[in-house]
Amino acid sequence: xxxxxxxxxxxxxxxxxxxxxxxxxxxxxxxxxxxxxxxxxxxxxxxxxxxxxxxxxxxxxxxxxxxxxxxxxxxxxxxxxxxxxxxxxxxxxxxxxxxxxxxxxxxxxxxxxxxxxxxxxxxxxxxxxxxxxxxxxxxxxxxxxxxxxxxxxx
Numbered sequence: 001x002x003x004x005x006x007x008x009x010x011x012x013x014x015x016x017x018x019x020x021x022x023x024x025x026x027x028x029x030x031x032x033x034x035x036x037x038x039x040x041x042x043x044x045x046x047x048x049x050x051x052x053x054x055x056x057x058x059x060x061x062x063x064x065x066x067x068x069x070x071x072x073x074x075x076x077x078x079x080x081x082x083x084x085x086x087x088x089x090x091x092x093x094x095x096x097x098x099x100x101x102x103x104x105x106x107x108x109x110x111x112x113x114x115x116x117x118x119x120x121x122x123x124x125x126x127x128x129x130x131x132x133x134x135x136x137x138x139x140x141x142x143x144x145x146x147x148x149x150x151x152x153x154x
Contacts, residue, residue: 004042005024006023006024006025006042006045006046006049006050007021007022007023007024007041007042007045008022008023008024009021009022010022010041012034013031013034014034016031016102016106017033017034017035017099017102018031018032018033018034018102018103018106019031019032019033019034019036019041020106021041023045023049023079024049025049026049026079026082026083027086028082028107029107030077030078030079030082030103030107031077031078031102031103031104031106031107032044032077032103033077033099033100033102033103043055044076044077044079045079047080048079048080048083049083057080058084064084064087064088065087065088066087066088066089067088067089068088068089069088069089069090069091069092070084070088070090070091070092071091071092071094072091072092072093072094073094073121074094074095075093075094075095075100075104075116076095076097076100076103076104077100077103077104077107078093078095078103078104078107078108079107081093081104081107081108081111081114082107082108082111085108085111085113085114088113089113090113090114090115091111091113091114091115092114092115092117093108093114093115093116093117094117094119094121095116095117095118096118096119096120096128096130097130098118101116101118104116129141
C-alpha cells in the first residue's frame with residue numbers, strides 16, 4: 001500500500017514488453033518487464049525510496065558519494081542505478097536476466113557514467129543457468145534453467 005503512493009504513473013508498453021513507471025521524486029521513469037507481479041514493482045520502490053523500510057538500500061554505511069564507483073549487482077530494472085548515477089563517478093549495472101537487461105537499456109539510456117554488464121556473477125567464466133522466481137534469479141545446476149553468460153571478476 002505504501003509503495004502505491006510512490007507511483008505517479010504506470011504505462012504498459014506492449015510492443016517493448018515493458019511497464020514504464022514514473023515514481024514520485026525520481027527525475028526519469030524506470031522500466032519493468034511486463035508480466036512481473038505488481039507487488040514486485042512495489043517492493044523495488046520501497047527498497048530504493050523508503051528509508052524507513054527494512055530493506056532500504058542506502059543506509060549511512062552505504063551512502064553513495066561523488067567519488068564512488070558503484071557496482072549494482074543484480075541491477076534488475078535499474079531504479080537504484082538511476083537514483084545514484086547523478087551523484088557518483090560511475091555505476092556498473094550487472095544483470096544477467098534478458099528481460100531485465102532490456103528494461104535496464106531503457107531505464108539507463110543516455111547516462112554516460114553507467115555501463116550495463118549483462119552477466120551473472122559466478123565462480124568461473126563461461127555460461128551459467130538461471131532460474132527465476134519473480135524478480136529473484138539464482139544460478140542453478142539443473143538442465144531447465146535459462147542459459148546466460150557468467151563472469152567471474154578477477
